[in-house]
Amino acid sequence: MTEAPAASANTNANANANATVDSRPKARASGGKITPAAIEAAGYEGGPLPDGASPLGVKVQVLLDRAGISPGVVDGVKGGMTESALMAFEEQQGLPVDGRMDPEVWRALGGDVAGSITSTYTITQADTEGLSAPLPTDYAELAKLDQIGFTSVSERLAERFHMDEGFLKRFNPGARFVAGETLNIVEPGQNQKSTVARIELDKKTRRLRAFDEAGRMITNYPVTIGSASTPSPSGTHTVTAVAPEPTYTYNPKINFTQGDNKEVLILPPGPNGPVGSTWIDLSKPTYGIHGTSTPSRLFANASNGCVRLTNWDAEELSKMVREGTTVTFLD
Secondary structure, eight states, rough: OOOOOOOSSOOOOOOOEHHHHHHHSOOOOOOOOOOOOHHHOOOOOOSOSSSSSSSSHHHHHHHHHHTBOOOOOOBBBBBHHHHHHHHHHHHHTTTOOOOOOHHHHHHTTTTTTOOOSSSEEEETTGSSSSOSSSSSSOOOHHTSSOOOOSHHHHHHHHTTTTTOOHHHHHHHOOOOOOOOOOEEEEEEOOOOOOOOEEEEEEETTTEEEEEOTTTTTTEEEEEEOOOOOOOOOEEEEEEEEEEOOOOOEEEESSSSSTTTTTTTTEEEOOOOTTTTEEEEESSSOEEEEEEOGGGTTTTTTTOOOEEOOOOOHHHHHHHHTTTTTEEEOOO
C-alpha cells in the first residue's frame, strides 16, 4: 500500500511484486541485423512478423506508439506485448482483431509512407547528472535516500525514447553514454493531448483503454494488473487525484511485509521507486494506477492489486485524466 504526497490525498498503492520470472522472448535477431538503415528500409511483404527481434518489428512498434497504441518498450521483439498492441490497434481501426500483421494493418499504420523511424541524439551534460548510485532492495535502506532515480544514462535515455535499455545499448555498440556522444535512437509518438473521460482496464488482455467523451479510443497501454493472490478490484471507480513524483509509504500492518521491515517507512520519489514516476489515485481505497521501474516486464510481473504502466505511459495518462474520470475493471 502506498501514500502519495499530501496533494493527492491519502492514497495507497500495492506495488512491489516483481516476483514472477520474465517470460518475454529474448531479443534474438531473426529478421536481419538491426541498424538505423535496416529499420528505415524495412517493409512488409506478407505473413507474420519475424520471430525474435527484427528491423520490421522495431518499425511496427514505433508506428503503433505513434498511433497512441503503446507496445510497451520498443525492442523489435515479436512477443506478447507487441501482439496485444496489434490487437488494440485493430480494435481502434475497426479491423478484424487477431493480433497478427497483415496488409490491412500495415496500410492502417502507414507503413509504406511513414516518415523517419530513427534519429540521433547527442548526450548533454544534464543527462549525466542527478543519477542514483546502485539501489539497494531493502526498503529501510531506500528510505534513507533523497531520491530513487535512474542509475545510468542509458536507463534514463531508454525511458525518454520508449526503448528497452538493452536494445538501446545493442543499437549503439561501443557507446560509453557520456556527454557529447551521439546515439542512434528511435522516434516514438508525441504525447496525446486529449481529455480522457473513461478508462477500461481489461484483466484478460492486460491492456488499459482510454476514451474521450465521444467514445473514441485515444490511447491504449499494456499493464500489469493484479495477480492470482492479490487481484485488482472489480467494478467502476473514479480518479480522485494525480501525484507526479510520488513518495511511497510502506506500512506492513496494511499491506505486504518487505524483508525484515516491521515499521512504517516513507520512500522518496523517483522513477525507480515502487510506484515509478506517477501515481493516479482511485476512489477504491488503497488502489491506483502508476509507473514501474521495470518497463520491459509488464507482462511478466504481478502486482499487489494496483495497475502498473511504463513510466512514460503513466505520465501521459496522468495529464489527460481529471477528477471524476471513470475507471472500470473488466474481469
